[in-house]
Structure formats: C-alpha cells, structure tokens
Amino acid sequence: MTTPQLHIVVAERLSREAMEKLRAAGRVTVLDSCDEDSLLKAMADCDALLVRTFSQVTREVIEHAPNLKVIGRGGVGLDNIDTLAASEHGVSVVYTPAAATGAVAELTIGLMLSLLRDIPANDAAIRRGEYTQARANAMANELSEMTLGIIGMGRIGQAVGRRCQVGFGMSVIYHDIVDPLALDFPAKFVDKESLYDQADIVSLHVPLTDLTRWLIDKEALSQFKPGALLINTSRGRVVDSLALANRLRNGALGGAALDVLDEEPPANDHPLFGAPRIIFTPHIGAKTPMSQARMNAVVDDVIRVLRGSPPVTSAHIHQ
Ligand code: NAD
Numbered sequence: 331m332t333t334p335q336l337h338i339v340v341a342e343r344l345s346r347e348a349m350e351k352l353r354a355a356g357r358v359t360v361l362d363s364c365d366e367d368s369l370l371k372a373m374a375d376c377d378a379l380l381v382r383t384f385s386q387v388t389r390e391v392i393e394h395a396p397n398l399k400v401i402g403r404g405g406v407g408l409d410n411i412d413t414l415a416a417s418e419h420g421v422s423v424v425y426t427p428a429a430a431t432g433a434v435a436e437l438t439i440g441l442m443l444s445l446l447r448d449i450p451a452n453d454a455a456i457r458r459g460e461y462t463q464a465r466a467n468a469m470a471n472e473l474s475e476m477t478l479g480i481i482g483m484g485r486i487g488q489a490v491g492r493r494c495q496v497g498f499g500m501s502v503i504y505h506d507i508v509d510p511l512a513l514d515f516p517a518k519f520v521d522k523e524s525l526y527d528q529a530d531i532v533s534l535h536v537p538l539t540d541l542t543r544w545l546i547d548k549e550a551l552s553q554f555k556p557g558a559l560l561i562n563t564s565r566g567r568v569v570d571s572l573a574l575a576n577r578l579r580n581g582a583l584g585g586a587a588l589d590v591l592d593e594e595p596p597a598n599d600h601p602l603f604g605a606p607r608i609i610f611t612p613h614i615g616a617k618t619p620m621s622q623a624r625m626n627a628v629v630d631d632v633i634r635v636l637r638g639s640p641p642v643t644s645a646h647i648h649q
Contacts, residue, residue: 335356335357336355336356336357336377336378336636337356337357337359337375337376337377337378337397338352338355338356338357338358338359338376338377338378338379338380338632338636339358339359339361339369339372339373339376339378339379339380340352340358340359340360340361340380341361341364341368341369341372341379341380341381341382341385342364342380342381342382342383342384342385342404343382344380344382344404344626344629345622345623345626347626348404348626348627348628348629351629351630351633352380352629352632352633355633355636355637356377356378356636359372364381364384364385366386366388366390366391369385369386369387369391370390370391370394373391373394373395373398374394374395375397376395376397376398377397377398377399377400377636378398378399378400378401378402378632378635378636379391379395379398379400379401379402380401380402380404380628380629380632381401381402381403381404381410381411382403382404382405382625383405383407383410383613384410384594385410386410387401387410387411387412387416388412388415389412389415392412392415392416392419392421393415393419395421398419398421399421399422399635399636400421400422400423400424400631400632400635400636400641401416401421401422401423401424402424402425402628402629402631402632403423403424403425403426403628403645404425404426404429404625404626404628405425405426405429405430405616405625406425406426406427406429406430406434406486406616407537407538407564407565408423408425408537408645409537409538409539409565411423411645413645416645422635422641422644422645423644423645424628424631424632424635424641424642424643424644424645425628425643425645426624426625426627426628426643427485427643428485428624429616429621429624429625429627430486430615430616430618430621430624430625431485431486431489432489432620432621433615433616433617433618433620433621434486434489434563434589434615434616435486435489435490435493436493437563437589437611437614437615438486438490438533438535438561438563438615439490439493439494441561441563441587441589441609441611442473442494442531442533442559442561442587443473444587444609445559445561445584445585445586445587445607445609446470446471446473446559447468447470448468448470450609451464452464452468471530473494473498473499473500474498474499474500476500476501476530476531477500477501477502477503477528477529477530477531478490478491478494478495478500478501478502478503478529478530478531478533479503479504479505479520479525479526479528479529479531479532479533480502480503480504480505480517480533480535481504481505481506481522481525481532481533481534481535481536481545482505482506482534482535482536482537482542482564483504483505483506483510483513483517483535484506484510484535486535486563486564487504487506487510487533487535488510488513490533490535491504491513491515491517492514492515495515495516495517496515502515502516502517502518503517503518503519503520503524503525503528503529504517504518504519504520504525505519505520505521505522505525506519507541522550523553526550526553526554526555527553527554527555528555529554529555529558530555530557530558530559531558531559531560531561532546532554532558532559532560532561533561533562533563534546534560534561534562534563534564534568534569535563535564536564536565536568537564537565538564538565538567538568542564542565542568543567543568544567544568544569544570545568545569546560546562546568546569546570546573546574547570547573548570548573548576551570551573551574551577551582551583552577552582554577554582554583556582557583557584558583558584559583559584559585559586559587560574560583560585560586560587561586561587561588562586562587562588562589562590563589563590563615564590565590566588566590566591566592566593566594567592569588569592571591571592571600571601571602572601574586574602574605575601575602575604575605578602578605578606578607578608579604579605579606583607584607585607585608585609586602586605586607586608586609587608587609587610587611588602588608588609588610588611589610589611589612589613589614589615590613590615591610591613594612594613595612630642631643631644
C-alpha cells in the first residue's frame with residue numbers, strides 16, 4: 331500500500347530491492363552526500379532516515395526533524411547515532427545487529443593469519459625479486475600454540491573465539507563488562523590487565539562508547555606481551571593510533587592489523603602509515619553479499635515502524 335505522504339530520506343546507498351520497498355512505502359529522497367549539512371537540509375519533513383556507517387546522526391540532526399519517527403541503520407554499530415537524543419524525541423532506532431557476525435569473524439581470522447605469516451610483505455618481496463631473502467627470513471608460530479585474548483565477547487567476539495578455539499586449537503581468554511553466560515567453547519574470563527599480559531594475539535570486538543574510546547592507549551599497549559599482535563575490526567577510535575605507531579616502531583609489538591581507523595578515509599600523513607608490521611583493510615568487515623543483504627533488510631523494520639508496528643530489532647538493547 332502506497333503512503334505518499336511519508337517522506338523517507340536515504341543518506342547512504344542501499345540495494346535496489348531495499349529502495350523498491352521504500353518507494354512503495356513513501357516518497358524517497360536519496361542524498362548525494364551524507365555530511366551533516368546535507369542531513370540537516372533534508373530533515374524538515376522527514377519521517378524516516380536511512381543511514382549506514384558514515385552518516386553522523388547527531389542530536390542537532392534529530393532536532394531538525396519534527397516528523398521523524400524512525401532512524402534505520404543498516405549495520406551493527408550505533409556509534410554514529412545519538413540514540414539518547416532519539417529516545418528523548420520518541421524516535422525509534424532500528425538496525426541489523428547480527429548482519430555481519432560471520433563476515434567480520436572471518437576477516438578477523440584472515441588478518442590474524444596474514445599478519446602472523448607476513449603474507450602481504452612476502453607477496454611484495456617476491457614481486458620485487460626478493461624471493462630467496464623473503465623465504466630465508468620467514469618463521470612464525472602456529473595458532474595452536476598461541477593464546478587469543480578477546481576484548482568484547484559479544485556476537486563477533488564469540489564467533490572469532492569459537493573458530494579460533496575449535497578450528498585452530500588456540501587457547502582463548504577474554505574480557506567483557508557483561509557476563510556472556512554459557513559459551514559453547516572453552517574460554518576463560520580474565521581482567522583486562524591479565525589479558526594484555528597473557529595474550530599472544532589481542533582481538534578487539536567492543537562497540538565504540540565512552541568506555542571504549544581510546545581503550546587501547548599508550549598505557550594499555552605498554553602492558554601487552556612483547557611481540558604480541560593486535561587485531562582491530564571493531565572501531566578505529568578504540569585504539570590510539572599514535573601510541574600504536576610508537577609501539578610498532580620501537581619493536582615492542584609484533585604487529586597490528588586494522589580494518590578500522592580513527593579517521594576514515596585516513597589522511598595521507600596518518601601516523602600509522604609509517605609504522606612497520608602493519609596491515610590495513612578499508613573497513614570491509616561486512617563486505618559480503620550475505621551481510622549486505624541482511625543490512626539492507628533494515629528497511630523492513632523501518633517500514634514496520636512507519637506503519638505503527640513494533641520493530642524487530644530496536645536499539646534499546648544497546649543503551
Ligand atoms: P555485541 O554487542 O554483540 O558485542 C560487543 C561486546 O562488547 C558486548 O559483549 C559488550 O558487553 C562488550 N563491551 C562493551 N563495552 C566493553 C568494555 N568497555 N570492555 C569490554 N567489553 C565491552 O556487538 P558485535 O555484534 O559483536 O559487534 C562488535 C562491534 O564490531 C560493533 O559494535 C561494531 O563497532 C564492530 N563491527 C565492525 C564491522 C566492520 O566492518 N569492521 C562490522 C560489524 C561490526
């Protein structure tokens with residue numbers, strides 16, 4: 331049923347199928363840019379706002395939208411949405427919390443193995459004609475003799491832990507501020523300091539909140555086991571880039587692999603670009619067709635709210 335009086339603003343690209351569903355539900359405006367100015371201009375008569383990773387839905391944006399009923403976030407993290415302001419203004423926030431769990435877990439393990447076996451550097455050395463030298467220098471431990479330390483044992487943390495313990499025979503320790511209750515694989519809860527001290531590989535799977543912003547700072551990094559590897563597929567601002575660059579430069583850390591950065595896209599002079607033993611991917615954790623399809627399904631919940639029904643996945647569970 332078409333309800334043309336509803337105005338739906340799409341700030342970041344969605345699939346054709348998702349767009350068709352939205353167009354059947356109301357008048358749709360697709361923004362050219364998702365910067366704050368563009369959002370503010372589009373808000374006046376907006377009933378529903380659809381965003382992905384890069385739109386910043388601030389209190390100001392929400393307060394510019396007197397008709398706003400629902401914000402749909404195709405994705406997992408809600409750090410780009412002021413959920414408190416939304417709830418104060420009676421605006422539902424719906425999202426797709428489990429959309430990318432397997433995809434991010436697989437990328438995390440890919441980064442872990444790439445770093446451990448130096449795959450990108452070996453590839454580059456061969457192309458430079460340094461085959462013999464690269465082979466002579468290669469030597470790494472196996473995952474089965476290593477301890478994985480997971481910070482944030484939620485959906486993705488558990489998916490990583492399970493694959494690493496069951497699939498690779500790693501010992502798994504973890505830290506979380508909430509008890510994950512019954513895990514279906516062996517893993518031991520430890521405090522943060524013990525995790526830094528014992529883990530050969532530290533993998534971050536926390537949301538970006540006031541508690542986790544710059545969690546891995548100079549002091550935390552100084553407690554890491556010598557030669558430890560750091561994997562971050564959560565959010566860039568969980569890690570202090572400058573402190574990490576320094577620890578990599580002075581050889582205290584064995585390496586880092588980052589899918590996320592404090593600044594995306596990063597400036598050409600980003601402090602981590604000059605650091606050794608680091609691998610980057612451009613925030614591709616959720617870039618699989620299956621994850622994308624699940625994220626696009628956020629439109630179903632947005633339409634549900636516009637029609638007066640309760641959403642399936644509202645953000646209150648994260649507040
Ligand atoms: P989740 O909510 O299931 O798990 C997060 C866990 O972190 C929870 O168990 C929570 O209690 C814990 N936590 C929160 N604050 C903490 C703290 N201060 N110390 C220790 N633990 C803390 O979320 P998830 O589905 O596992 O996703 C985790 C994060 O991964 C998301 O919030 C998002 O930022 C990121 N993510 C990245 C990509 C990507 O493309 N790289 C894709 C999806 C999600």
